[in-house]
Amino acid sequence: MLRRGRRELLFSLDAWRRHHSRFQHCRVARTKRLLQSQFFQPMNFREDTVPALQGKLSELTCKSQQLMLQAGLIYPSSPGCYSYLPYTVRAMEKLIRLIDKEMQAIGGQKINMPSLCSAELWRVSERWDLMASELFRLRDRHNKAYCLGPTHEEVITDLIASQGTLSYKQFPLLLYQVTRKFRDEPKPRFGLLRSREFYMKDMYTFDVSEEAAHHTYNAVCDAYCHLLSRLGLQFVKVQASTGNIGGQMSHEFQLPAEIGEDRLLVCSGCQFSANVEAVNPGQTLCPACQGKLAETKGIEIGHTFYLGTKYSSSFNAAYSNAQNQPVLAEMGCYGLGVTRMLAAAIEVLSTEDSIRWPGLIAPYQVCFIPPKKGSKEESATALVEALYDDITEATPQLKGDMLLDDRSHFSIGKRLKDAKRLGYPYVIVAGKRVLDTPSQFEVWCQNTGEVVFLSREGVMGLLNEMQAA
Amino acid sequence: MLRRGRRELLFSLDAWRRHHSRFQHCRVARTKRLLQSQFFQPMNFREDTVPALQGKLSELTCKSQQLMLQAGLIYPSSPGCYSYLPYTVRAMEKLIRLIDKEMQAIGGQKINMPSLCSAELWRVSERWDLMASELFRLRDRHNKAYCLGPTHEEVITDLIASQGTLSYKQFPLLLYQVTRKFRDEPKPRFGLLRSREFYMKDMYTFDVSEEAAHHTYNAVCDAYCHLLSRLGLQFVKVQASTGNIGGQMSHEFQLPAEIGEDRLLVCSGCQFSANVEAVNPGQTLCPACQGKLAETKGIEIGHTFYLGTKYSSSFNAAYSNAQNQPVLAEMGCYGLGVTRMLAAAIEVLSTEDSIRWPGLIAPYQVCFIPPKKGSKEESATALVEALYDDITEATPQLKGDMLLDDRSHFSIGKRLKDAKRLGYPYVIVAGKRVLDTPSQFEVWCQNTGEVVFLSREGVMGLLNEMQAA
The missing domain is CATH 3.30.930.10 (Bira Bifunctional Protein; Domain 2)
Structure with a gap:
């Protein structure tokens, strides 16, 4: 039986690991913010319905199937067999x-x-x-x-x-x-x-x-x-x-x-x-x-x-x-x-045109919608991004559960409609009042259908409390 | 558009949740310590080989298959189709x-x-x-x-x-x-x-x-x-x-x-x-x-x-x-x-009679073996249990990844043999020197085959450092 001190042991384990490894490459940079535009989400780049669904939509028989197909959550492969998409x-x-x-x-x-x-x-x-x-x-x-x-x-x-x-x-x-x-x-x-x-x-x-x-x-x-x-x-x-x-x-x-x-x-x-x-x-x-x-x-x-x-x-x-x-x-x-x-x-849980998920299993908890490109509010884009980053840091449980809808060529209205369809429990919108002093963000609570205006600190506090609840 | 304050909003969300729930039962107590005796692990209560494997063991063709069958990690259902057991x-x-x-x-x-x-x-x-x-x-x-x-x-x-x-x-x-x-x-x-x-x-x-x-x-x-x-x-x-x-x-x-x-x-x-x-x-x-x-x-x-x-x-x-x-x-x-x-x-990675897992995917990281019932060291059982609890508290990342081999009707030798077969990266044994002042625990590092004697603090420090590594 070999006997050694703790330090030597750690050292020897480390050597064992190195012996068994051939780590020889440079990593691809990890994306810091989750961007809606990079998601495989059929709704992302179109205003119309997915063409292949046109025929199938007429045979729809219930709300959840219709909502899930329209939002690109599932795709039928053969009768009763579905591909489950990322959300x-x-x-x-x-x-x-x-x-x-x-x-x-x-x-x-x-x-x-x-x-x-x-x-x-x-x-x-x-x-x-x-x-x-x-x-x-x-x-x-x-x-x-x-x-x-x-x-x-x-x-x-x-x-x-x-x-x-x-x-x-x-x-x-x-x-x-x-x-x-x-x-x-x-x-x-x-x-x-x-x-x-x-x-x-x-x-x-x-x-x-x-x-x-x-x-x-x-x-x-x-x-x-x-x-x-x-x-x-x-x-x-x-x-x-x-x-x-x-x-x-x-x-x-x-x-x-x-x-x-x-x-x-x-x-x-x-x-x-x-x-x-x-x-x-x-x-x-x-x-x-x-x-x-x-x-x-x-x-x-x-x-x-x-x-x-x-x-x-x-x-x-x-x-x-x-x-x-x-x-x-x-x-x-x-x-x-x-x-x-x-x-x-x-x-x-859902309404006719908006998915409502049980909060605990919503694919993402929060969606941020920055201003439209070319709008009066465009300068506030950085504010939204900073808010996203600050929340990521202050509420680490939300990391990976928040996304930024960077499709800024679309109006806020179009993106808000998409967000409702997909059912993020919270949608934080940089609307007109983002130019107030201090900035006011529009916070949509999908599961109650309510909207409140909150300051930067208000949004951070709300999300922090909801996570702890 | 409804406008409300943050407090009211939280309250209304809470009411919505309650409305959608019918929480009406008493919970079963959650097990605090993971006990080997409660695992579905075919090796647990026998010293022999699983009877149904007797015929099949002769057809074995490679080390990993033999080790996995013997340790009760897999069970053949039909040719080339296996049930994967809990580990x-x-x-x-x-x-x-x-x-x-x-x-x-x-x-x-x-x-x-x-x-x-x-x-x-x-x-x-x-x-x-x-x-x-x-x-x-x-x-x-x-x-x-x-x-x-x-x-x-x-x-x-x-x-x-x-x-x-x-x-x-x-x-x-x-x-x-x-x-x-x-x-x-x-x-x-x-x-x-x-x-x-x-x-x-x-x-x-x-x-x-x-x-x-x-x-x-x-x-x-x-x-x-x-x-x-x-x-x-x-x-x-x-x-x-x-x-x-x-x-x-x-x-x-x-x-x-x-x-x-x-x-x-x-x-x-x-x-x-x-x-x-x-x-x-x-x-x-x-x-x-x-x-x-x-x-x-x-x-x-x-x-x-x-x-x-x-x-x-x-x-x-x-x-x-x-x-x-x-x-x-x-x-x-x-x-x-x-x-x-x-x-x-x-x-x-394995030897002929002991599984070695890559550390990151070992089913459990640490196995504690308290003294045999009726042995001179039996009084140290509480020490081992306290050490288990202290580590759970001090190194929360290990929670759920450590187990106590409470089959104290078996000798330490038999349990250590089982532990090696199953491939816990660390096995902490309360052997003879647990009666020293201060107590010394035998720490087996499976992946290097080394053994060290460490005090209570030494064990805690080692596991903490290994987790952080």
């Missing part, structure tokens, strides 16, 4: 980080399972035939059959079973992933609300008893509630049918919306609410309090299932208890539509 | 964040394209037939044909072309994604080094001239060099053939390794190096200086192509120049194997 990817990554935090706060561990799921596994659960036309199926060069995973109960249960008998001490296990899923929808529609390729967070849990499994089930539901609350989304948690996933108990998390494809029954007298699929046909009275049930529509964004031993018995996923006896694990599974949540949030 | 996902996410930084530093914008790529698009480029057996192909319920994208030149060029004629002012465009790719390898092998499903970063660039495209090409190559240097990986950039991607110039980024599947020729006299596929058969002298070429083997982890107008002409992806004339865009494409890099780094 959408930013929002999605922010949403995934929030989901990670919630899942990890209750002990979730992140894994990543393959999309190619072998037919053998799906035959064990009998879902290979059950999910007949919804599965995308294919064969490899050796003629082995696969489906593209729409969900992963089979793969995860096989994974747990393959570890041999785990000790009860390792339970509960809460494993989740955020990956692309596939479903051959008969009628993909509503943009990211019902597509054939989509991102989903799916968690699978393993417990030692029914009681423990219920505890875990409630913890995951609570985490979903917490997440939706943080996003500022009004939701209903309803009793649901278990469909082809199976199991003994199930809930859906629904955002009430006109275009929702689920019909929900909500009791005004008590807490009861359910998907119509989960109650007797024609039921109009609440089974709990006999109050009247009102029908509403919702967009399903989350679905939780208590599975019992449905899958663990098929795959023999067992743990050994304190007496060293093998016992089947009690399972749960929990889906959350990631790309669907993005669209659903836009659907329920 | 691997952590390393992969760290690597992706580094890649994002490098790509965004040169102006890269992140997008996300579908896996289902329509046959029509691939027929335009003629690659539907050209890539005959490598493509996974399938048909949807309407009998429309798709392949699972191994790369996305077709989709991105179609996307750009569909935007109508973009202005030259928007160029260069550097668009990239980090997504799962598919390739029906005849012989998937070497674990994540040659799999059928894998994560790849692929960037596509669009420029207004050949000269501008070369500039962009060099910027991306420089970013690759910078990334590999930061990771401490020795690499060679070699001239390469363009294969079925096409184009006029190409380079590969190779990690020299015995099990590498590429044969490289490196000139000792000058900077020349090339893949054997890129030179005349039987060539033994350097074309630049006539020096002797030495052959070595490499693992390809990156590949860059200058494509010219090969794809932009097929799809008519044009921009309008300053004279308002349409001109075909000059393209480049740039791949970087994400999961392959993880395995390749382990392959070239």
Whole structure:
């Protein structure tokens, strides 16, 4: 065993690093300010609609799809398959980080399972035939059959079973992933609300008893509630049918919306609410309090299932208890539509011509609009740039989240309209009153539709407080 | 236009948030310390090998695959398709964040394209037939044909072309994604080094001239060099053939390794190096200086192509120049194997029985091993826990990156062996000298194989300095 002092150790590690490196080039200068003109944003250099969308716009079926296509957030590649453009990817990554935090706060561990799921596994659960036309199926060069995973109960249960008998001490296990899923929808529609390729967070849990499994089930539901609350989304948690996933108990998390494809029954007298699929046909009275049930529509964004031993018995996923006896694990599974949540949030929060994002996942928080080139106010351009730089320094959390709309050949009005379409929570405009002493900036708060005039210090204070809130 | 003061505005935003929320539950307590016993880590509760691997271990073909399987980092689902377990996902996410930084530093914008790529698009480029057996192909319920994208030149060029004629002012465009790719390898092998499903970063660039495209090409190559240097990986950039991607110039980024599947020729006299596929058969002298070429083997982890107008002409992806004339865009494409890099780094850095990660992407940075239950040193357990807590507070960057191996029914030796297998850069052990006054901790530096004894303050200082380095 080699023994050395701390200094020598640091030195030797440094030498090890140098040995393993061939750093031999000059860097490209890093852009300091984010400039709208440099973004791949189809709206940037045109006043008209994107030509290729003309035909497709007539088939639009809901607000979020229309807004997202018009603002250049998504682009259809084939039916129900979309390319997500830069703003959408930013929002999605922010949403995934929030989901990670919630899942990890209750002990979730992140894994990543393959999309190619072998037919053998799906035959064990009998879902290979059950999910007949919804599965995308294919064969490899050796003629082995696969489906593209729409969900992963089979793969995860096989994974747990393959570890041999785990000790009860390792339970509960809460494993989740955020990956692309596939479903051959008969009628993909509503943009990211019902597509054939989509991102989903799916968690699978393993417990030692029914009681423990219920505890875990409630913890995951609570985490979903917490997440939706943080996003500022009004939701209903309803009793649901278990469909082809199976199991003994199930809930859906629904955002009430006109275009929702689920019909929900909500009791005004008590807490009861359910998907119509989960109650007797024609039921109009609440089974709990006999109050009247009102029908509403919702967009399903989350679905939780208590599975019992449905899958663990098929795959023999067992743990050994304190007496060293093998016992089947009690399972749960929990889906959350990631790309669907993005669209659903836009659907329920936005106005007809302006996107409103939940503040926490807006692609960018602040957009600065300096004066138009050649206008009376043009001299104030430097003021706006200085304000941008000062805020970057004073509120580092906003770094990378603010942009300058430098397309100064466009009027302020045109750029403000673009900014509303894209849904920056705050838009700081250098309008006429920027020439006042001291300068007054026009601050647009998209999510409330309000406008205030604030001095340089006022803007800095507002953004600082909002970040800390 | 409504006008209000800043206070009122904040208040009204707050009310808006509350209106949109139904926060109605109690949180599950957040775990403060990360405990090894609570991880889904197959090595945790056994001294033997995972039973299901017994058969598979005999077919192992390289060090990284063996190490990753044994340590429970990956689990084979079907040939060439792996589930990535929690440690691997952590390393992969760290690597992706580094890649994002490098790509965004040169102006890269992140997008996300579908896996289902329509046959029509691939027929335009003629690659539907050209890539005959490598493509996974399938048909949807309407009998429309798709392949699972191994790369996305077709989709991105179609996307750009569909935007109508973009202005030259928007160029260069550097668009990239980090997504799962598919390739029906005849012989998937070497674990994540040659799999059928894998994560790849692929960037596509669009420029207004050949000269501008070369500039962009060099910027991306420089970013690759910078990334590999930061990771401490020795690499060679070699001239390469363009294969079925096409184009006029190409380079590969190779990690020299015995099990590498590429044969490289490196000139000792000058900077020349090339893949054997890129030179005349039987060539033994350097074309630049006539020096002797030495052959070595490499693992390809990156590949860059200058494509010219090969794809932009097929799809008519044009921009309008300053004279308002349409001109075909000059393209480049740039791949970087994400999961392959993880395995390749382990392959070239590790010893036969211990994983060594590049420090920046190690799943966890520090593992603490408190004394065994019932040992003379057991009373020092609280000391180790306090040290863990103090470091969490003093070096917040390490928060979430340190864990406590609380499996105190195992000996220190067994746990140290596990820690080495998993490759924590630093292992802090409470051995015999923890009873000295003051306590001495044994600090193992995995990447150099060194051990030092340090006091509590010494450990804190070391970790603080290493983080800042």
